[in-house]
Amino acid sequence: MNTTKSGATEETKRITAATGLRFLQGALIGLGAVLPGISGGVLCVVFGVYRTIMELISHPIQTFKKHYSTLIPLILGGGFGFVVVAKLLGFLLNRYPDPSVCLFVGLIIGMLPSLFREAGEKGRSKGSFISLGVCFSVVFALLLALNMVQTVITPNFAWYLFCGLCIAMSIIAPGMSFSSLLMPLGLYTPLVTGIGNFDFSVLIPSGVGALLTIVLLAKAVDNLMERHYSVAFHGIIGIVAAATIVIIPFGSFAVSAASCAANIICMAFGIIAALALDRFNRRVECRLSDGKEA
Numbered sequence: 001m002n003t004t005k006s007g008a009t010e011e012t013k014r015i016t017a018a019t020g021l022r023f024l025q026g027a028l029i030g031l032g033a034v035l036p037g038i039s040g041g042v043l044c045v046v047f048g049v050y051r052t053i054m055e056l057i058s059h060p061i062q063t064f065k066k067h068y069s070t071l072i073p074l075i076l077g078g079g080f081g082f083v084v085v086a087k088l089l090g091f092l093l094n095r096y097p098d099p100s101v102c103l104f105v106g107l108i109i110g111m112l113p114s115l116f117r118e119a120g121e122k123g124r125s126k127g128s129f130i131s132l133g134v135c136f137s138v139v140f141a142l143l144l145a146l147n148m149v150q151t152v153i154t155p156n157f158a159w160y161l162f163c164g165l166c167i168a169m170s171i172i173a174p175g176m177s178f179s180s181l182l183m184p185l186g187l188y189t190p191l192v193t194g195i196g197n198f199d200f201s202v203l204i205p206s207g208v209g210a211l212l213t214i215v216l217l218a219k220a221v222d223n224l225m226e227r228h229y230s231v232a233f234h235g236i237i238g239i240v241a242a243a244t245i246v247i248i249p250f251g252s253f254a255v256s257a258a259s260c261a262a263n264i265i266c267m268a269f270g271i272i273a274a275l276a277l278d279r280f281n282r283r284v285e286c287r288l289s290d291g292k293e294a
Contacts, residue, residue, distance in 0.1 A: 106270020
């Protein structure tokens, strides 16, 4: 009798611990989906749930029934991390725009080594580096041209649909950080502010855009990553690197010594934080691998 109770207690503890871990992983994935420089898709790969997420997108009912114990805490954690971080980022970007951007640039720089490592997981070829160079050049030229002509983008329903597309791509395409494209266009701050404040004029179109992207492009992106992993991933790195250079607030470094120091400190902190998160991710990956082998 006591043995049965003890076994039941241990099983309950195991289930509780597993649920808590999945919620934490979901929160980190949600954080990665909205935080500049961090890719929710990469975290899905690291935590071993990327394939489950892609299966859920392709066959939602069947996959949910099969993996509900994993998906429920993962989804709840993801929503929690996404909304809480969005509210914080909206405040920082409105109150301290230049130091915040420098912090985000540091996060992106700090994540580049891990992205490059992930990109070479299945080997590299000449095509991989050509893809990186072409994507970098095209995106850099496009964003630079937009800045030179001083194009002002006013957020509206159509642009928030585009924001939704970028959010979805950051999950289904490992390595893609949606903020990398939205920040140079001036759409990132109004998006995260709207999400954090539960503004339905932002939530509805971005949600529709994300849903349409998942329905229409998820399988195509999955096939592309499966067949041309290295070329596609190196292209993503090129996009991220080009967009990062464009958003650096070079002018604010010359405003004053205090402003310059604040920007440098924020950038350094971002790099350190990203490297620490990458180290944590690698430890989790090793533990998950050890658990599977056991």
